[in-house]
Amino acid sequence: MLEDTSLTAQEVADILKITKNTVYELIKRGDLNGYKVGKKIRIDVKDVEDYKNKTKNRRGTKTDVQEKNISTATNSYAFSINDTKVYSSSEFVICGQDVLLDILSRYLELNSQGIHVLRSYAGSFNALLGLYHGKVQIATSHLWDGDSNEYNIPYVRRMLPGIPSLIIHLACRTQGFYVQKGNPKGIKGWEDLKRPDINIVNREKGSGSRVLLDEHLRLIGVPGYTIKGYHRECVSHLAVASTVARGEADIGLGNEKSSQQVQGVDFIPLQKERYELVMKKEDMHKKPFKAIIDIIRSEEFKMELSGIGGYDLTETGKLIAEL
Template sequence: MNDNSALTPQEVADILKIAKNTVYELIKRGELNSYRVGKKIRVDLKDVDEYRNKTKSVKSTNQPDSFTVNNKLNSFSEEELVRNNGFVICGQDILLDILSRYLQLHPNGIQALRSYVGSYNGLYALYQGNVQMATAHLWDGDTGQYNIPFVRRMLPGVPAVIIHLACRLQGFYVAKGNPKGIKGWEDLKRKELTIINREKGSGTRVLLDEHLRKLGISAKNIKGYERESTSHLAIASTVARGGADIGIGNEKSGLQVKGIDFIPLQSERYELVIKKEDIEKAPYQAVLEILRSQEFKMELEGIGGYDLTDIGKIVDET
């Protein structure tokens, strides 16, 4: 096979030993070059090799379904930061990719860079001044609140504004037909079950850990707890292939994978966090206008999986 060989997404998945849906996500995030031939997506072998070489220096998990995303906040070049006025939106949901596109086209907008890190690390980056906007879906088991307790603890002395984006259903991914009869969090006490976990710092990982704490379940007694993957799609794909009995993620992503049933457990609040000192600046006002626009809301409704009732609403000023 020569360097110019055109590969299908499935062939790329076979080479990288990942799920085909993960290939599509890499392409969507701009990490893997692709092109169209009619309605079909194709990837050159040389671009697959380039992707592999680019990620070799990044520590990865030893699981075949996990993949490396460009999530280091210092990975942006000085030229990129200057060109984009250092404006970085942090978070992993496709909603933010769409928001970035709208922001680039807005009269008072800006071209934003995207950093695909989890909620905890995103808030830390905002505190350090490395990103301008961070998203969070962090559940506090003691108060039952999302995000507000974490923002107040993780941005000490930094007044912040929390803007609601959407509510999403979080739950378990299980094999089609739920052959193990899994119902909820209490099932994590069953020693015969194996899970596939999200990476440290993600909102989903925090959700799991908070429920384990409240139920008095030791993580070391759960098979697969140390096995991590960095996307909902990869988690669901692992369960579909029989690599785990339980995965945790949102409903929208799980329904994209064949061979999966979704067990809803709780509704989570996905929200945007910015520093209060920035809210009157033009790009931030543009973001608020976009979030509250009917056009943006209609595009998200077309994707499905979001409750957009309070999108654009300021829910807390710390």
């Protein structure tokens, strides 16, 4: 029975003696494997045990210390468009999932006195929705439109109606398939999703990777529900790659950088994507927003990203569109 082997986020929180939000954060970071059943997050018992053993083996690392580090180092904010919390003028929410935003947040706090940066790890679609509703100050997006072959601009136009906006380029990343080591099923590209012997693991609704998959499925005429594993969701690239590495799926979609962090997977490059920052034009002359633009365009910031690897920084800091 599923109930005998899987746990809710609250049950995991009780076992590890941490908060439920920290459980979600661990899943988003790929430290703890999780998946969705309907609208609920579930975690397998064996994955909790693996996580506990992994942290025990880290010298000087304990779960309660890790919880403290997550909450203070990233200032994580669990985003919801239904959230009624009112943030003070000194609290600044940056929405998106890439690690480069954690680096950007650190630079902003160091360079802007009095600004307390909060991080939301919502996907691209919900990030733009949060910007529209005034729940976040900065959104990031890597949403591909299959009809125009454009990134982000078509979505910003539709999702921020009547709101003059700026799109500033952060980086390009390579999206592709994670497959098991050696690619035993000979997977080459999108057309392989038509095969009846293929089992996939998906990203959550609203993420840029999920939109990319759904757009390509639409273009090749394959309804998602016909693909085995389509409704199984993970909330990070690392969790998707790990699922494939364990042999629980044949294909997962994600960026190249995450494939390099997981043993047991190969990466099939499919598409170069544009990862970009979106802000309201009315904010561009305000202190924290000007600071963000200056940071993104600085050589120091670009050098740090270059050292991490996995990013094409050719256009970093370029104003892509005023809408």
